Amino acid sequence: MINDEIRAKEVRLVGAEGEQIGITPIREALQMAIDLNLDLVNVAPQAKPPVCRIMDYGKFRYEQQKKEKEARKNQKVVDIKEVWFRANIEEHDYQTKLRNVIKFLKEGDKVKCSVRFRGREITHASIGQKILERVKIEVADLCVVERHPKLEGRSMIMILAPKA
Numbered sequence: 001m002i003n004d005e006i007r008a009k010e011v012r013l014v015g016a017e018g019e020q021i022g023i024t025p026i027r028e029a030l031q032m033a034i035d036l037n038l039d040l041v042n043v044a045p046q047a048k049p050p051v052c053r054i055m056d057y058g059k060f061r062y063e064q065q066k067k068e069k070e071a072r073k074n075q076k077v078v079d080i081k082e083v084w085f086r087a088n089i090e091e092h093d094y095q096t097k098l099r100n101v102i103k104f105l106k107e108g109d110k111v112k113c114s115v116r117f118r119g120r121e122i123t124h125a126s127i128g129q130k131i132l133e134r135v136k137i138e139v140a141d142l143c144v145v146e147r148h149p150k151l152e153g154r155s156m157i158m159i160l161a162p163k164a
Helices: 026-035 057-074 091-106 119-138
Strands: 010-014 020-025 039-044 051-055 080-086 110-116 143-152 155-162
Touching (some): 010 026, 080 091, 091 110, 091 119, 110 119, 119 155
Parallel strands (some): 010 051, 080 110
Antiparallel strands (some): 039 051, 143 155
16 A cells, blocks of 8 residues: 555654654655655555555566566476376387486476376286386486375376476
8 A cells, every 4th residue: 555545543654765763643654755755655554553664666666576577587387297108018118218207307397107007907007006116216316206106097197306
């Protein structure tokens, strides 16, 4: 809230340079802000009495938006990449998919390793468990297991997250 939107009778006032002015009536605080050609901004409305600061509100909003934009620029979006294995996978195919898992983890992405069962393969879920355990052991130095292998429908799923 700024200027006339502030509804308190008296406020704890902070000056334009950050100095404590003290508790003053709202009319007096508004007049001080007008005299300095600045705005009276309520910075802590939950306090008793509310804390208001004399500042250039437009400049303050501009600085806030700049900080938010900089923060968005620096944040890393973590994707979840999925790698499918089959219950009866051959060694070369396994190695190729393992290389992909390692590449994704090194790029900083989470990896969802899934073993898809087709037909009667579901009766041998232990085979899928062994495949996922093997993946977990081979990439143990690069990642932490966020979710251990678990059967969901016709797939067994494990989620790996890169080490910080």
